[in-house]
Amino acid sequence: MIAMMSWLSAESLPFVWFTLIGCLLTGYLILDGFDLGVGVLHLFVPKDETERRLSVNSIGPLWDGNEVWLVTFGGALFAMFPYAYATAFPAFYTAFILLLFALIFRAVSMEFRGKMHSKLGRRMWDIGFGIGSFLAAFLFGVAGGNVVSGLQLNERGDYTGSLMDQLSPYPLACGLLIVLLFTLHGAIFLYMKLTGDYQQRIANTAKVSWVLFAIIYAVVTVWTLATVPRATENFADVPALWLIPIFNVVMITLTGWMVWRRIAFAAFLCNSGSIASMVILLAAALFPNLINATDPAMDLRIVDAASSTRTLTIGLIVVGIGLPFVLIYTTIIYWTFRGKTRLESHSY
Amino acid sequence: MELFAALDTVLLSRLQFALTIMFHYLFPPLTIGLGVVLVYLGLRYVMTGDRLFRDAQKFWTKIYALNFAMGVSTGIVMEFEFGTNWSVYSEFVGDVFGSALAAEGIFAFFLESGFLAVLVFGWDRVGPKMHLFSTMMVSLGSIFSAVWIVAANSWQQTPAGHHIVPVYRRGEPWVVDGELMMRAEITDFWAMVFNPTTVIRLTHTLTGAFIVGGSLVASVGAWYLLKNRHIEFARRSLNGGLIVMTIGAFTAAATGHLQAKITYAYQPAKMAAYEGHFETGPGHLTVFGIPDVKNETVRYDLSIPRAYSFLLKEDLNAEIIGLDRFAPEDRPPIWIPFVTYRVMVGIGTYLIVLSIVAVVFRLRNKLYTHRPLLFLFVITVFLSLIANHGGWVACEVGRQPWIVHPPLEWTGGEPGVGDVVVDETGVVQYDETQGLRTTDAVSKAISGEQVLGSLIGFGLIYGLLFIVWITVLHQKIQKGPDISEDADTSSASVEDLLNISSSRVSHSKHMIEPNGGSGA
Numbered sequence: 042m043i044a045m046m047s048w049l050s051a052e053s054l055p056f057v058w059f060t061l062i063g064c065l066l067t068g069y070l071i072l073d074g075f076d077l078g079v080g081v082l083h084l085f086v087p088k089d090e091t092e093r094r095l096s097v098n099s100i101g102p103l104w105d106g107n108e109v110w111l112v113t114f115g116g117a118l119f120a121m122f123p124y125a126y127a128t129a130f131p132a133f134y135t136a137f138i139l140l141l142f143a144l145i146f147r148a149v150s151m152e153f154r155g156k157m158h159s160k161l162g163r164r165m166w167d168i169g170f171g172i173g174s175f176l177a178a179f180l181f182g183v184a185g186g187n188v189v190s191g192l193q194l195n196e197r198g199d200y201t202g203s204l205m206d207q208l209s210p211y212p213l214a215c216g217l218l219i220v221l222l223f224t225l226h227g228a229i230f231l232y233m234k235l236t237g238d239y240q241q242r243i244a245n246t247a248k249v250s251w252v253l254f255a256i257i258y259a260v261v262t263v264w265t266l267a268t269v270p271r272a273t274e275n276f277a278d279v280p281a282l283w284l285i286p287i288f289n290v291v292m293i294t295l296t297g298w299m300v301w302r303r304i305a306f307a308a309f310l311c312n313s314g315s316i317a318s319m320v321i322l323l324a325a326a327l328f329p330n331l332i333n334a335t336d337p338a339m340d341l342r343i344v345d346a347a348s349s350t351r352t353l354t355i356g357l358i359v360v361g362i363g364l365p366f367v368l369i370y371t372t373i374i375y376w377t378f379r380g381k382t383r384l385e386s387h388s389y
Numbered sequence: 390m391e392l393f394a395a396l397d398t399v400l401l402s403r404l405q406f407a408l409t410i411m412f413h414y415l416f417p418p419l420t421i422g423l424g425v426v427l428v429y430l431g432l433r434y435v436m437t438g439d440r441l442f443r444d445a446q447k448f449w450t451k452i453y454a455l456n457f458a459m460g461v462s463t464g465i466v467m468e469f470e471f472g473t474n475w476s477v478y479s480e481f482v483g484d485v486f487g488s489a490l491a492a493e494g495i496f497a498f499f500l501e502s503g504f505l506a507v508l509v510f511g512w513d514r515v516g517p518k519m520h521l522f523s524t525m526m527v528s529l530g531s532i533f534s535a536v537w538i539v540a541a542n543s544w545q546q547t548p549a550g551h552h553i554v555p556v557y558r559r560g561e562p563w564v565v566d567g568e569l570m571m572r573a574e575i576t577d578f579w580a581m582v583f584n585p586t587t588v589i590r591l592t593h594t595l596t597g598a599f600i601v602g603g604s605l606v607a608s609v610g611a612w613y614l615l616k617n618r619h620i621e622f623a624r625r626s627l628n629g630g631l632i633v634m635t636i637g638a639f640t641a642a643a644t645g646h647l648q649a650k651i652t653y654a655y656q657p658a659k660m661a662a663y664e665g666h667f668e669t670g671p672g673h674l675t676v677f678g679i680p681d682v683k684n685e686t687v688r689y690d691l692s693i694p695r696a697y698s699f700l701l702k703e704d705l706n707a708e709i710i711g712l713d714r715f716a717p718e719d720r721p722p723i724w725i726p727f728v729t730y731r732v733m734v735g736i737g738t739y740l741i742v743l744s745i746v747a748v749v750f751r752l753r754n755k756l757y758t759h760r761p762l763l764f765l766f767v768i769t770v771f772l773s774l775i776a777n778h779g780g781w782v783a784c785e786v787g788r789q790p791w792i793v794h795p796p797l798e799w800t801g802g803e804p805g806v807g808d809v810v811v812d813e814t815g816v817v818q819y820d821e822t823q824g825l826r827t828t829d830a831v832s833k834a835i836s837g838e839q840v841l842g843s844l845i846g847f848g849l850i851y852g853l854l855f856i857v858w859i860t861v862l863h864q865k866i867q868k869g870p871d872i873s874e875d876a877d878t879s880s881a882s883v884e885d886l887l888n889i890s891s892s893r894v895s896h897s898k899h900m901i902e903p904n905g906g907s908g909a
Contacts, residue, residue, distance in 0.1 A: 149458055
C-alpha cells in the first residue's frame with residue numbers, strides 16, 4: 042500500500058488530507074444535518090405524542106452513527122492538523138462547550154423522553170431535544186462564519202479576541218443559514234419517513250423552510266461578497282471556481298422544485314449536493330489556509346498546520362482500510378431501516 | 390472580575406477533566422462488559438432456540454442502549470477537551486496520539502454505532518443470525534475502542550515509537566519569544582501502539598470491564614431472587630454473572646500484579662506513591678496506613694514486612710526505589726494514588742473472596758436462597774465500578790506531574806532491573822524535552838473565568854444526567870424482562886404458535902398506543 046501511494050509527494054499530502062477532512066465534514070453535515078433538522082422541527086411541527094414519537098423514531102436508529110462522522114472529523118483534525126485543532130478549539134471555547142451541552146442534551150433527550158411517565162417530563166425532554174439540535178446547528182454556522190471572516194490570532198496561534206467578537210452579525214447570519222439548511226434537510230427526510238396527515242403538514246414545512254433558506258442564502262452570499270473580501274480572493278485568481286457557487290444555486294433551485302413536486306428522495310439528494318457544494322465553497326474560500334486570521338500574517342496555512350509526512354501517510358492507510366467498511370455498513374444500516382417509520386415495542 | 394482573574398486555569402481544567410472523564414468512565418466498562426453478555430445470550434438463542442435467551446437479550450439490550458447513549462454523549466466531551474483546555478498538549482502529541490484517536494473513530498465508533506441500530510431497533514427487521522452478527526460487531530467495536538484509547542493513554546505513560554523534533558512554520562523552525570517549538574512525531578506506528586505497557590494495561594482494563602458486566606448481571610439476578618421474581622431468569626443471570634466475576638477477579642489479580650511490576654520499571658515514582666514508599670530500601674506491603682507527606686512516612690502503618698520487595702522482584706531483600714530519589718517538583722501527589730490504589734486492591738480482594746464463597750454455596754445448591762449472600766451480590770456492582778475508577782484514578786494521578794511521562798534511565802539498560810540513574814545528589818534526572826508537564830500543557834488562550842463557567846455547567850448537567858440515568862435504570866430493572874409464555878421449549882407445538890400469534894396481536898396493539906409498548 043505504501044508503494045501504491047508513492048505518487049503522493051510529501052508536499053501534496055497535507056492537501057490530500059485537506060480534501061479528506063472536507064469529505065468527513067461533508068459526510069457529517071449531510072447525515073447529522075437531517076437529524077439535527079428533525080430536532081429543530083420537533084419544537085414546532087409534531088402535534089401530539091404519536092407524532093413526536095414518529096419524529097424521534099424516524100432518526101432513532103441513525104443519529105448515533107451520523108454523529109460518529111463528527112467524532113471522526115474531530116479525531117482526524119487532531120491527528121492530521123494538530124495546530125488547527127489547538128487553535129480553533131480554545132478560540133471557540135465557550136461556543137464549543139455550549140455545543141457539547143447541546144449534543145449531550147439532544148442525545149439523552151431521545152433516550153429519556155420515552156421513559157418519562159408524566160406529560161411534563163416528556164415535554165421537558167422534547168424541548169431539550171429541540172433546543173439542543175437548534176443550538177448545535179447554529180454554533181456550527183457561527184464557527185464556520187468566523188473561520189472564513191478571520192479570527193484574531195497572535196504569532197503563537199492563540200486567540201486574542203473576545204467571545205463577543207465571535208458574535209458579530211456576519212457569523213450570526215451564517216449560524217442562521219445552517220439552522221435553516223438543516224431544517225429543510227430534516228423536513229425532506231421526515232417527508233420520506235412519514236405518512237398521512239403528519240406527512241402533509243411536513244410538506245408545507247419543507248416549502249416554508251426552503252423559502253427562508255433561499256432568502257438567507259442570498260443574504261449571506263451578498264454579505265460575503267460585500268464585506269469579506271478574503272473569501273473571494275481565490276475566485277478572482279481562478280475564475281473557474283465560480284462554477285462551485287453556480288452548481289450550488291442549481292442544487293438549491295432543484296431542491297425547491299423537487300420539494301414542490303414532492304419527489305422527496307430526489308429533493309434529499311439535491312439538498313445533499315447543495316450541502317456538499319457549500320463545504321467546497323468554504324474550502325475554496327480558505328485555501329491555502331485552514332484558518333483565516335484577521336491579520337493575514339497570522340493565517341494558519343494548511344502546510345503549517347499539518348502533521349509529519351509519516352503520520353499523514355499512516356492516516357491515509359487507516360482511512361483506506363477503514364472507510365470502505367464504514368461505507369458498507371452505513372449502507373447496510375440505512376437499507377435495514379429503509380421505508381416508513383413504524384412504532385414498535387422497542388422504539389423510543 | 391478580579392476573583393476570576395486569579396483563577397488557575399490549570400487547576401480548573403484538571404478538575405474539569407477529572408469530573409468529565411470519571412463520569413464518562415462509568416459507561417465504557419458497563420457497555421464493554423454487557424456487550425459480551427449480549428453476544429453470549431444471542432449465541433445461545435441461535436444455538437438452542439430457547440426463548441428465554443432472547444428475552445434476556447432484549448432486557449439487557451435496553452439497559453445496554455441506555456448506557457451506550459450516556460457513554461457516547463459524554464465521550465465526545467473528552468475529545469473536545471483535548472483541544473479546548475489542553476491545546477499545548479494537543480500540539481505536542483497530535484502527530485502521535487491523534488492517529489490513535491482517529492483510528493478509534495474509523496475502526497471502532499462506526500462499527501459499534503452502526504450495528505447498535507440493528508441490535509436495538511432491528512428485532513423485527515432482521516433475522517436472528519443477522520441480529521447476532523450485529524451484536525458481535527457492537528461488542529467488537531467497544532473492545533476496539535478500548536484498544537485504541539488504552540494504546541493512546543499508555544503512550545503518554547511510556548512513550549515509544551517517536552522522536553521529538555522542532556516544528557516548522559513557512560519553511561523555518563518556529564520560534565516564539567525566543568523559544569523553539571518542539572513536538573513528538575511518529576517514527577514507528579506499531580512501536581507507538583504496542584508501547585511497553587499497552588498490552589498489560591489493556592488486559593487489566595478489559596478484565597475490569599468484564600467484571601463490571603458480570604457483576605451487573607449477577608446483581609440484578611440476586612435482586613430478583615431476593616424479591617422472588619423472574620426466578621428462572623434470575624438464577625441463570627446470577628450463575629452466568631458469577632462465572633464471569635470469578636474468572637475476572639483472578640485474572641484481574643494476575644494482570645494487576647504484572648502491571649505493578651511494569652509500572653515500577655517505567656514509572657517508579659508512581660509505584661512509590663501507590664505504596665507510600667518514601668525511602669529507598671526494602672519495601673513493605675502496606676495494607677492500611679495514613680500517609681504523612683510532610684514527614685515522609687506512613688502513620689498507623691499496618692504492613693507485611695518485605696512483601697513489596699518480594700512482589701516486585703521475587704527477593705525479600707531487594708531495594709525498592711522510594712520517593713526520596715525524586716526532586717520535590719517531580720513527585721506525584723501521594724494521597725489520591727495511595728487511597729484509590731488501596732480501594733482497587735481492597736475491592737479486588739473482596740471480589741475473590743466473594744467468588745470463592747459463592748461458588749462453594751452454588752455447588753452445595755444453597756446460593757439462590759442465601760439472603761445475606763444475595764444482598765452482597767446486589768451491592769457488588771457498585772463496588773466493581775468503584776474499583777475500576779479507583780485503579781484508573783490511581784494510574785492517572787500517579788503519573789503526575791507529567792501529562793507525557795519522560796522515560797527514565799536504568800543502570801544496566803533494562804528498566805526495573807538495576808537502579809535508576811541519578812545525579813551526584815542522588816536525584817533522578819528527567820529529560821524535560823522528552824516529556825510534557827501537565828502545568829505546561831494547558832491552553833494559553835482561555836481564561837479561568839471561562840473554565841470555571843464550563844466546569845459549573847458540566848457539574849450541573851452531569852448531576853442531572855446522573856439522577857435521570859439512575860432513575861431510568863432503576864425503572865427498567867424494576868420492570869424486569871418480558872418473559873415469553875413459551876419460554877424454554879425446543880420444539881414448537883400448535884399452542885406455541887398460537888401463543889406467538891397472540892403475542893403478535895398484542896404487540897401490534899402497542900404500536901398505536903402513544904408511548905405504549907413494553908420497552909418504550
